[in-house]
Amino acid sequence: MSQVLDFVPIWTLILGMAVFFYVLLDGFDLGVGMLYGLAPDTASRNIMMNSIAPIWDGNETWLVLGGLGLLAAFPLAFAIIIPAVYFPILVMLLALVFRGVAFEFRFRDAEHKTFWDHAFSYGSGVATFAQGMVLGSFIQGYQVTGRVFSGSSFSFLTPFSVMTGIALLFGYGLLGAGWLILKTDGEIQNAARRHGRICLLGVLIAIGIVSIWTPLASPPIFERWLSWPNILFLAPVPIATAAVALVTWRALASRAEILPFVGAIGLFVLSYVGIAISLYPMIVPHHFTLWEAASSERTQAFSPGRNTRAPAGDPDVHRLVLLGISRQSPNGRRLSLRFPAPLSSLTAPAVRAGSTCPSACRPSSALLHRTDRPAR
16 A cells, blocks of 8 residues: 555554543542542532542543554554553552442442542552553653563662652642632632642642753753753743743632633643653654554554555455455445465465365455345
8 A cells, every 4th residue: 555644643643642631531530539538528528529420430431542542553662661561550450440449339338438438549549650650661761672671570660750650649639629629619629729739839849850850861852952952942841831830829829710720731731742842753762763663554544445455465464354354335245355365375274285274274265255245
């Protein structure tokens, strides 16, 4: 298939938006969960729980989209990144499951409501810290030999990843405080403002540490941000961050209800932009670019065009035919992919001369031609 459109930027945008929407939408959800543990009484906890009840269980959808999109569009990056962060991802998923169970059982198991309250709060905190460690290990990079992750199961555990884990606790706490200011009033809102100011200070300290640590630890990042004239062109990013932080601080100290949440979102957007500037075009930092880790054009485009014939000897097409994967034509008939090369070119189980090939190694003829019966 001749290259007409480069799908790598498109998939990069899709994955980038999926990760950002997950961080934003599940971030304030997890932030409310952490602040939930600081509520003084049952009535306050009920109000905080009800503020996220209609939406809390749908936010993880973005996480699924990001993971599957990474596997489909950038399989090499998936094969390196996921083994490197198996443990924190496992902890995160278990914490999210435990948190979800606690959310439901808090209303169904009244005798143990206190236990489920603590489970909901601690599950939110553990999931957030694990996500922060994944982020920190990604920014630092992974040990790679050839095209394979060569580190240990605990290579992710570094002072930098621990710091980013703590930083994300403050970041999600700031989002959660902004959400509670927007959705509640009275003493709950006042407490959210106090917690929001503390979390904002933690976020600003973390941004400062990362902004100093990463250029000193990585010469390419130092060159990207501090060389001339890059420092002039990229100066608006830290300036805008300082301005948004100032506006957010004043909003938390005033009676504004929308601005604290908007300011928290703005800080996350600018931090996200800063990470993208530091690492682009790397998807496996310091090793592989987006284009080097990308899957084939055919995979990124989902399937060949209607009138496109696959090149002879394409192993992906052979596998599709043997699996019997077909696509639906506009007129309601079933179209199956054809073999572009003789069957003898396929890699099949060895058969001795003069012996009969077992049925398991002979593809069904129904997969090799177009059928005239309507699709079910």
